[in-house]
Amino acid sequence: MTRPTPASHPNADVRMRGFTARSTVDEALAWVDAAAVRLSSESVQLPQASGRVLAEPIASRVDVPRFARAMMDGFAVQATDTHGASPYNRLTLTEIGHCLPGRRFSEHLSSGQAVRIMTGAPVPAGADAVLPAELVTSNGHTVSVHGEVAPGKHVGQPGEDVTAGQTVLPAGRRLRPQDLGLLASIGESQVNVVTRPSVAIVVTGDELVPAGTSAGDCQVVDANGPMLAALAVRDGAVQALPTLVPDDPEAILAALQAPADVILVSGGSSVGQEDHVPRLLDQHGELAIHGVAMRPSSPVGMGRLQARLVFLLPGNPVSCLCAYDFFAGRALRQLGGLPAGWPYPTIQARLRRKLVSQIGRLDYARVQLVDGQVEPVAVSGASILSSTTQAEGFVVIPQDSEGYAEQTEVKVYLYDIYPTTSEA
Amino acid sequence: MTRPTPASHPNADVRMRGFTARSTVDEALAWVDAAAVRLSSESVQLPQASGRVLAEPIASRVDVPRFARAMMDGFAVQATDTHGASPYNRLTLTEIGHCLPGRRFSEHLSSGQAVRIMTGAPVPAGADAVLPAELVTSNGHTVSVHGEVAPGKHVGQPGEDVTAGQTVLPAGRRLRPQDLGLLASIGESQVNVVTRPSVAIVVTGDELVPAGTSAGDCQVVDANGPMLAALAVRDGAVQALPTLVPDDPEAILAALQAPADVILVSGGSSVGQEDHVPRLLDQHGELAIHGVAMRPSSPVGMGRLQARLVFLLPGNPVSCLCAYDFFAGRALRQLGGLPAGWPYPTIQARLRRKLVSQIGRLDYARVQLVDGQVEPVAVSGASILSSTTQAEGFVVIPQDSEGYAEQTEVKVYLYDIYPTTSEA
Numbered sequence: 001m002t003r004p005t006p007a008s009h010p011n012a013d014v015r016m017r018g019f020t021a022r023s024t025v026d027e028a029l030a031w032v033d034a035a036a037v038r039l040s041s042e043s044v045q046l047p048q049a050s051g052r053v054l055a056e057p058i059a060s061r062v063d064v065p066r067f068a069r070a071m072m073d074g075f076a077v078q079a080t081d082t083h084g085a086s087p088y089n090r091l092t093l094t095e096i097g098h099c100l101p102g103r104r105f106s107e108h109l110s111s112g113q114a115v116r117i118m119t120g121a122p123v124p125a126g127a128d129a130v131l132p133a134e135l136v137t138s139n140g141h142t143v144s145v146h147g148e149v150a151p152g153k154h155v156g157q158p159g160e161d162v163t164a165g166q167t168v169l170p171a172g173r174r175l176r177p178q179d180l181g182l183l184a185s186i187g188e189s190q191v192n193v194v195t196r197p198s199v200a201i202v203v204t205g206d207e208l209v210p211a212g213t214s215a216g217d218c219q220v221v222d223a224n225g226p227m228l229a230a231l232a233v234r235d236g237a238v239q240a241l242p243t244l245v246p247d248d249p250e251a252i253l254a255a256l257q258a259p260a261d262v263i264l265v266s267g268g269s270s271v272g273q274e275d276h277v278p279r280l281l282d283q284h285g286e287l288a289i290h291g292v293a294m295r296p297s298s299p300v301g302m303g304r305l306q307a308r309l310v311f312l313l314p315g316n317p318v319s320c321l322c323a324y325d326f327f328a329g330r331a332l333r334q335l336g337g338l339p340a341g342w343p344y345p346t347i348q349a350r351l352r353r354k355l356v357s358q359i360g361r362l363d364y365a366r367v368q369l370v371d372g373q374v375e376p377v378a379v380s381g382a383s384i385l386s387s388t389t390q391a392e393g394f395v396v397i398p399q400d401s402e403g404y405a406e407q408t409e410v411k412v413y414l415y416d417i418y419p420t421t422s423e424a
Numbered sequence: 425m426t427r428p429t430p431a432s433h434p435n436a437d438v439r440m441r442g443f444t445a446r447s448t449v450d451e452a453l454a455w456v457d458a459a460a461v462r463l464s465s466e467s468v469q470l471p472q473a474s475g476r477v478l479a480e481p482i483a484s485r486v487d488v489p490r491f492a493r494a495m496m497d498g499f500a501v502q503a504t505d506t507h508g509a510s511p512y513n514r515l516t517l518t519e520i521g522h523c524l525p526g527r528r529f530s531e532h533l534s535s536g537q538a539v540r541i542m543t544g545a546p547v548p549a550g551a552d553a554v555l556p557a558e559l560v561t562s563n564g565h566t567v568s569v570h571g572e573v574a575p576g577k578h579v580g581q582p583g584e585d586v587t588a589g590q591t592v593l594p595a596g597r598r599l600r601p602q603d604l605g606l607l608a609s610i611g612e613s614q615v616n617v618v619t620r621p622s623v624a625i626v627v628t629g630d631e632l633v634p635a636g637t638s639a640g641d642c643q644v645v646d647a648n649g650p651m652l653a654a655l656a657v658r659d660g661a662v663q664a665l666p667t668l669v670p671d672d673p674e675a676i677l678a679a680l681q682a683p684a685d686v687i688l689v690s691g692g693s694s695v696g697q698e699d700h701v702p703r704l705l706d707q708h709g710e711l712a713i714h715g716v717a718m719r720p721s722s723p724v725g726m727g728r729l730q731a732r733l734v735f736l737l738p739g740n741p742v743s744c745l746c747a748y749d750f751f752a753g754r755a756l757r758q759l760g761g762l763p764a765g766w767p768y769p770t771i772q773a774r775l776r777r778k779l780v781s782q783i784g785r786l787d788y789a790r791v792q793l794v795d796g797q798v799e800p801v802a803v804s805g806a807s808i809l810s811s812t813t814q815a816e817g818f819v820v821i822p823q824d825s826e827g828y829a830e831q832t833e834v835k836v837y838l839y840d841i842y843p844t845t846s847e848a
Contacts, residue, residue: 046636047665050654066639069631071807073696101631101671104642118698120631120739122642133696161808168810176839177658178745178812181651184635185644185741185809207493207525207544211608212470215490218528218546220609227605230474234601241471247525272497272557274542315544317609321602345769383495384585385609386488386592388602415600 019271019291022298024399025326025362028289031302032327035288035309036334039195039261046183049175052193053236053337058169060186063159068123070099072154075114075136075143076127079151085135091145095138099124114143123155130154162186172337194337199232200258201225201242204267204277205315210244223385224266224313224320231321232264234343234417235329236336242266249276253284256305261335263308264328267315270299277312281305293399294362296382297323309335316382322364344393344413349374351410355395356403363403366391367412374412391415443695443715446722448823449750449786452713455726456751459712459733460758463619463685470607473599476617477660477761482593484610487583492547494523496578499538499560499567500551503575509559515569519562523548538567547579554578586610596761618761623656624682625649625666628691628701629739634668647809648690648737648744655745656688658767658841659753660760666690673700677708680729685759687732688752691739694723701736705729717823718786720806721747733759741809746788768817768837773798775834779819780827787827790815791836798836815839 041055070076076099085091093114099105101120109115109126116138117123117130128151135147162168168182169175175183175191183191203225209215211226225242233239245255247268256263256277268277271291278301281287285305290312292300296319301312311328313320325342334340352373357363366377369392376395377387393414397403404410465479494500500523509515523529523541533539533550540562541547541554552575559571586592592606593599599607599615607615627649633639635650649666657663669679671692680687680701692701695715702725705711709729714736716724720743725736735752737744749766758764776797781787790801793816800819801811817838821827828834 046650047653047663050657062639065644067642069644073694073698101629102642103630119694119696120629120644156807160803160805161810169813174840176813176841177651177654178741178809178839180635180654181647181741181745182809182813184650185647187638187645189636205525205544206527211604212613214611215486218491218526220489220493220544221611223605223609226470226608227601229471230601230604233474239471270543272543274497317602317605321605379584381580381584383580385602385606386585389593389600389606415602416598417600 019298022291022293023289025292025294028292028300028302028327029330031288032331033334033340035304036331038337039197039335041192042195043190043192045190046180046188049183049191049193050177050180052175052191054169054171054173054175055192055194055337057167057171058183058186058188058191059167060162060164062162062186063164064162064185065156065158065160067158069156070117070119070121070123070130070154071156072130072132073119074117074130074132074154075138076109076117076123077114077129077131077145077149078109078111078127079129079149079153081111082129082131082145082148085145085148087146093143093145095141095143128152128155174338197237197261197332197335198259199237199240199262199264199332200255200260201228201232201240202252202255202258202263202265203242203244204247204252204265206247208244211242223317224315227317227321228264228266228313228324231324231329232332235332236338237262237332247274247276249280252276253280256280256284256308256310260308262328262332263305263310264313264324265310266313266320269301269312269314277301281310281312285310293360294322294326294364296364297326298361300327302327314382317385318366318388319382321388342413343417344415345417346411346413348409349412351404351406351408354403354406355397355410357397357401359402360399362399363397365395365397366393367395368392369412374410388415443722446715446717447713449716449718452716452724452726452751453754455712456755457758457764459728460755462761463621463759465616466619467614467616469614470604470612473607473615473617474601474604476599476615478593478595478597478599479616479618479761481591481595482607482610482612482615483591484586484588486586486611487588488586488609489580489582489584491582493580494541494543494545494547494554494578495580496554496556497543498541498554498556498578499562500533500541500547501538501553501555501569501573502533502535502551503553503573503577505535506553506555506569506572509569509572511570517567517569519565519567552576552579598762620660620662621685621756621759622683623661623664623686623688623756624679624684625652625656625664626676626679626682626687626689627666627668628671628676628689630671632668635666647741648739651741651745652688652690652737652748655748655753656756659756660762661686661756671698671700673704676700677704680704680708680732680734684732686752686756687729687734688737688748689734690737690744693725693736693738701725705734705736709734717784718746718750718788720788721750722785724751726751738806740806742790742806742812745812766837767841768839769841770835770837772833773836775828775830775832778827778830779821779834781821781825783824783826786823787821789819789821790817791819792816793836798834812839
């Protein structure tokens with residue numbers, strides 16, 4: 001067993017550099033925003049396009065609808081033929097047929113004639129209005145009109161929804177359910193969307209066993225891997241399973257070279273003896289940021305290895321979550337064309353207790369909501385993952401603040417990202 | 425071609441009942457809430473559990489962590505051995521070994537001894553604190569201590585995150601990324617979650633061709649099918665592809681009998697000659713609600729066919745979206761154990777123009793946001809799907825309101841839900 005003194009340790013340079021010069025959160029965010037350039041595009045079929053981000057604007061090649069169509073059940077007529085009709089002045093038209101959806105009526109409608117028509121059917125040539133069924137009595141041969149209709153009434157005009165050449169959706173649009181409907185209606189079968197970033201999740205730590213197994217003596221089940229996998233999918237990445245890697249430089253370097261747009265490394269991110277990852281990234285790529293003035297997550301790092309963006313996330317699970325959320329998630333979202341900002345909904349609420357911080361570092365404080373007020377969670381250690389499952393969300397205390405007094409109104413970011421709102 | 429008069433038409437009973445007695449939105453919502461009973465549960469593997477809803481509370485069978493572990497790199501010691509140590513009063517301890525993560529240190533630490541220890545390693549028996557590396561100088565055989573440490577300091581205690589027997593997550597919880605981490609850390613490999621509802625999407629209309637194809641003369645591409653498919657997935661349903669069915673009672677009845685928890689029928693929901701669906705549901709199941717005092721979507725219907733919940737959604741796409749959102753989506757969410765309310769985030773903003781409605785019906789008004797103010801979209805016909813893609817969201821005007829004056833502050837439901845729930 002080697003027991004090197006700090007001075008002779010191969011990592012001594014890293015240790016000595018240590019975190020004496022931490023970056024600010026803003027500096028790290030600026031690096032992320034410069035590094036995370038939107039990926040190129042790929043074509044997907046419409047049923048797979050929900051939630052994807054359009055790579056280019058979509059213009060329609062067709063009018064929607066393509067033809068004048070009935071918007072009600074009734075009778076296609078010339079509107080002027082109904083002029084003056086009322087229950088006391090019934091007018092008679094000759095019924096010449098029946099217009100059904102999906103079929104072109106073969107005859108031209110002349111003045112004095114009516115055609116029974118169903119909603120969605122093409123209005124026959126010569127007709128300019130649909131007289132609703134309730135304004136007509138029909139014996140199948142003649143119709144007795146007891147109400148007026150104006151020209152164009154109850155007729156859907158060609159192009160009234162979309163006209164040929166019109167840009168219907170802009171580049172960057174995250175496709176909503178109704179957007180898929182609209183794309184279908186203009187005849188699109190697939191769309192060009194921004195490619196989803198691929199991630200590799202590399203979990204280091206000789207004490208760890210994979211999620212889904214039980215920990216033996218001295219072992220800990222990996223919690224960060226499944227958490228990061230779910231976070232990355234939330235932020236638009238292709239699903240990936242975590243890989244556990246021993247605390248061994250060669251194994252870690254091999255894992256960092258996985259074919260992915262983004263490498264998320266959990267653990268070994270600090271300046272200790274076995275914190276290989278920063279040194280490896282520095283030697284084989286670029287360690288752009290290492291150590292950020294925030295709590296938790298100060299040992300976070302980030303950089304590049306060839307085309308990959310690499311995020312060094314602390315092994316403590318709260319630090320891992322926080323570091324992911326501040327930096328890695330933001331990168332994934334921007335790579336995938338999504339808005340950079342957090343997906344968390346926010347509320348404003350008052351503090352039940354003061355929330356202290358230190359000037360010079362940003363604080364991420366997990367909070368609960370009690371009677372509509374904000375209660376910091378009691379147990380706040382960076383290793384206590386349950387503090388993030390008991391919390392409803394978090395409050396960010398900026399670097400230049402000493403914290404907030406009781407009853408201050410603060411912004412709470414809610415972990416439950418599917419907002420639910422009450423109906424009217 | 426038969427051209428029956430209204431009086432002799434087989435649908436005459438439906439037509440005559442018509443919508444003379446529309447239900448209120450509240451009555452229809454009450455029916456949905458009574459009918460949509462949470463489904464039973466199924467077991468899923470942890471990596472597939474993100475966003476799923478726990479069917480039962482989860483209690484831990486183990487302590488997390490299971491053992492006392494170092495929270496820093498340094499030296500495991502007896503804290504009392506450091507009492508009085510300072511740079512001016514260095515104390516010497518004998519270094520007896522090295523504790524690595526994942527391995528039990530074999531010896532018992534006695535007073536006067538120190539063991540080099542790495543973050544995450546089990547604290548050896550006899551030690552009660554970890555002295556941070558920066559308070560120690562080591563030559564590999566003896567350590568010179570120049571700082572004090574209190575008992576328990578930098579030691580993670582067994583069960584400090586989770587204790588055996590503790591309920592860690594409640595039933596009904598929609599699992600968040602950190603929840604998956606916690607579940608992994610307590611040794612769970614799978615969880616019981618509420619079964620996702622299955623849907624069948626039945627699109628009627630002889631003029632329709634499937635999404636992904638182009639419309640011929642007199643034809644219209646189905647927009648409601650892809651829209652409903654995406655909406656249903658958003659609300660927790662298993663993905664389904666729409667089925668186009670001709671306007672033929674036998675074909676429609678067969679489609680209504682698809683093996684699914686919920687049948688979404690688009691088109692043919694009203695009281696016209698070819699509106700077969702309400703009559704079929706009335707004859708073969710239960711047509712509980714038909715016609716609701718709202719605009720758009722007044723021809724919406726709902727009921728049951730054996731165990732299925734059936735929603736009759738108008739064919740006009742805006743009506744279809746609105747009717748889905750008010751009733752069918754709410755049913756799907758509740759079947760799947762999700763909160764009943766809308767997933768749309770809301771903002772409060774002032775109206776740039778008045779928004780008129782009629783007392784006696786609820787109005788669903790699509791709006792845009794212009795300079796932070798609410799602008800109703802100009803084109804508001806129920807057939808104009810692009811009005812819902814140009815809109816940023818909608819405002820609901822309740823049944824008892826005539827609308828809102830310019831500059832009234834209103835609640836806007838935003839269509840853009842972040843993040844999207846598209847599957848990997």
